[in-house]
Amino acid sequence: MYRFISLAILLVLFSSCFKSYEGKINIDGSSTVYPLTEAVSEEFRDIRPQIRVTVGVSGTGGGFKKFLRDEIDISNASRSISKSEIELSKQNQIEFIEIPVSYDGLAVVVSPNNTFVDYLTVEELHKMWAPESQQKITRWNQIRPEWPNTPLNLYGAGTSSGTYDYFTEAINGKAKASRGDYTASEDDNVLVQGVSTDVNGLAYFGLAYYTENKDKLKLVPIKVNQDSEAIYPTDETVRTGTYQPLARPEFIYINVKSAKIPYVQEYVKFYLENAAALAEEIGSVALPPEVYKLSYERFKNLKTGSIFESKSIVGANLLNLLQKDAQ
Amino acid sequence: MAKSSIKSEKFIELIMIACSLISVLTTLGIILVLSIDTIKFFAEVSFFDFITDTQWTPLFADKHFGILPLLTGTILTTVIATLVAVPVGISIAVYLNEYASKKFTATVKPILEILAAIPTVVYGFFALQFVTPLLQIFIPSLSGFNALSPGIVMGIMIIPYITSLSEDALRAVPKSLREASYGLGANKLQTAFKVMVPAASSGIIVSIILAISRALGETMIVAIAAGQQPNLTLNPLKSVETITTYIVQVSMGDVPQDSLEYRTIFAAGITLFAFTFILNNISFWIQKKYQNRYD
Numbered sequence A: 001m002y003r004f005i006s007l008a009i010l011l012v013l014f015s016s017c018f019k020s021y022e023g024k025i026n027i028d029g030s031s032t033v034y035p036l037t038e039a040v041s042e043e044f045r046d047i048r049p050q051i052r053v054t055v056g057v058s059g060t061g062g063g064f065k066k067f068l069r070d071e072i073d074i075s076n077a078s079r080s081i082s083k084s085e086i087e088l089s090k091q092n093q094i095e096f097i098e099i100p101v102s103y104d105g106l107a108v109v110v111s112p113n114n115t116f117v118d119y120l121t122v123e124e125l126h127k128m129w130a131p132e133s134q135q136k137i138t139r140w141n142q143i144r145p146e147w148p149n150t151p152l153n154l155y156g157a158g159t160s161s162g163t164y165d166y167f168t169e170a171i172n173g174k175a176k177a178s179r180g181d182y183t184a185s186e187d188d189n190v191l192v193q194g195v196s197t198d199v200n201g202l203a204y205f206g207l208a209y210y211t212e213n214k215d216k217l218k219l220v221p222i223k224v225n226q227d228s229e230a231i232y233p234t235d236e237t238v239r240t241g242t243y244q245p246l247a248r249p250e251f252i253y254i255n256v257k258s259a260k261i262p263y264v265q266e267y268v269k270f271y272l273e274n275a276a277a278l279a280e281e282i283g284s285v286a287l288p289p290e291v292y293k294l295s296y297e298r299f300k301n302l303k304t305g306s307i308f309e310s311k312s313i314v315g316a317n318l319l320n321l322l323q324k325d326a327q
Numbered sequence B: 001m002a003k004s005s006i007k008s009e010k011f012i013e014l015i016m017i018a019c020s021l022i023s024v025l026t027t028l029g030i031i032l033v034l035s036i037d038t039i040k041f042f043a044e045v046s047f048f049d050f051i052t053d054t055q056w057t058p059l060f061a062d063k064h065f066g067i068l069p070l071l072t073g074t075i076l077t078t079v080i081a082t083l084v085a086v087p088v089g090i091s092i093a094v095y096l097n098e099y100a101s102k103k104f105t106a107t108v109k110p111i112l113e114i115l116a117a118i119p120t121v122v123y124g125f126f127a128l129q130f131v132t133p134l135l136q137i138f139i140p141s142l143s144g145f146n147a148l149s150p151g152i153v154m155g156i157m158i159i160p161y162i163t164s165l166s167e168d169a170l171r172a173v174p175k176s177l178r179e180a181s182y183g184l185g186a187n188k189l190q191t192a193f194k195v196m197v198p199a200a201s202s203g204i205i206v207s208i209i210l211a212i213s214r215a216l217g218e219t220m221i222v223a224i225a226a227g228q229q230p231n232l233t234l235n236p237l238k239s240v241e242t243i244t245t246y247i248v249q250v251s252m253g254d255v256p257q258d259s260l261e262y263r264t265i266f267a268a269g270i271t272l273f274a275f276t277f278i279l280n281n282i283s284f285w286i287q288k289k290y291q292n293r294y295d
Helices: A001-018 A034-048 A059-067 A083-091 A122-129 A160-172 A188-196 A207-212 A234-238 A260-280 A289-300 A318-326 B002-044 B047-050 B067-097 B102-117 B120-138 B148-171 B175-183 B188-199 B201-217 B219-225 B243-252 B258-290
Strands: A023-029 A051-055 A076-077 A098-109 A153-157 A183-184 A201-206 A246-257
Touching: A001 A160, A001 A207, A023 A260, A023 B067, A034 A051, A034 A076, A034 A098, A034 A260, A051 B120, A059 A076, A059 A083, A059 A160, A059 A246, A059 B258, A076 B188, A083 A098, A083 A188, A098 A122, A098 A160, A098 A183, A098 A207, A098 A234, A098 A260, A122 A160, A153 A160, A153 A260, A160 B175, A183 A234, A188 A201, A207 A260, A246 A260, A260 B102, A289 A318, A318 B243, B067 B102, B067 B120, B067 B148, B067 B188, B067 B201, B067 B258, B102 B148, B120 B148, B120 B219, B148 B201, B148 B219, B175 B188, B219 B243
Parallel strands: A023 A051, A023 A076, A153 A183, A153 A201
Antiparallel strands: A076 A246, A098 A201, A098 A246
């Protein structure tokens, strides 16, 4: 009897290992989009437990690389697909649908124990992060003379991160142009950990990671130029585009082959229906409802290609672009 | 019957030779793989720059390939670990061998060896989340990522390496030496540190060298707690990047294979390999030279 019971228990235990799924959706890419996609996927698993959704984090560039090798169905991206990636997609004959899912502001933060930073201008940020500053701009008083003569410790996105591409384009004028002597990581949690415990630190990363760690960080408002107003990134300022130039849309890219599979269609529909509510929940910024609607139209019509193929994403107005594209 | 036993003897011998060849061939294979990519690397980057440039930024727009920042990071954390582990490790070994009761030694030694069994990733988070905040109470200027905290924790990790081998070396010292020392009127402390430790010095030095090469190659602790900023500094309060951390960082990221960026990890790897190889050879040589001096 005892033996029978233990056998039965074993069988029950093992049966969960052999659980068969109706389908699998593989997602990878940006760590900034990850919280939203993961939140959506969790909800989706509740209503459709038969579909297995896995979400990885390997940075926007890393995600696109897998996406263009046809290893994943959906790629999370915190920037639009680059020219060279579009080139590669043509070579590998991979067609994709581009869907904006939320806005994100890049937060510039310092340690809460930093008392002197009241705001930063874009020019000052450029001075901090420019490639020419490498090994030269290393102290706070080099940024503004009235600031103390203490070391300037920088924390920022790693080179395969979409945040890195966007930040360097917005601040230094050219994607991937940055100094190299800072703590670079694709994992935003490492940056939060670093800057929150470093009085002389300054970091940039997605607003969602700031919202999550509010009590450990101090947000720095940004001025576009010396005379303009210093703006904090908030839902409002990011959505309306007043927080410039560090507000950007985030995307998911869907392989057209996968987009023809019914359960992927179900997932994307679910994603766009719930993205707004979940974005608020995780501290990211929702897009206007019309954008989600237009995006879903795009998806349903299997409209491939990027609307940013021939224009810069910095300061772009999504709604206008999508409307123009729909006509 | 006799013939077949000789046959099986031969067969077993062959298996044993094959087994020992596996480790030798693996080492040769590693050296070969490292060398091929390193040679390709040095076809593009001059060796002189590699050892003299003070910046290491191969992934960025302004590329520099100076190994020095990574090397100082590695050496700095290792030196801190050694400074922690050597006095503590040897003291424990002397205590266990000279002072403690047999029963005490029998209980404490296995517990001590558990230290070596803790996964290094656990040590890493211990350094980052516990030791660093603790140190910051005393040293407010300490960065969140720094060389000091992982260095100390790495030191704790390698204590059992030193204690275990040193204790064996101390136990191997002939009894007659200790008795002679007592006979001359020396007390316990004098006997321990003036007679026993010098007599066991070759074994103790070997244990230290092995522990150092373990610390040099340690990856997880420094990757988690020391930071990822190649920083040419000997200041233990600042964030540093070690060779091993850099290799992890690049292999986890998405640097395309067969690119110069990718080859940097082989050049870095072979530098580290050279260091541990030299250290291991020194320890081998010491062991050989001073072994059984008292027999």
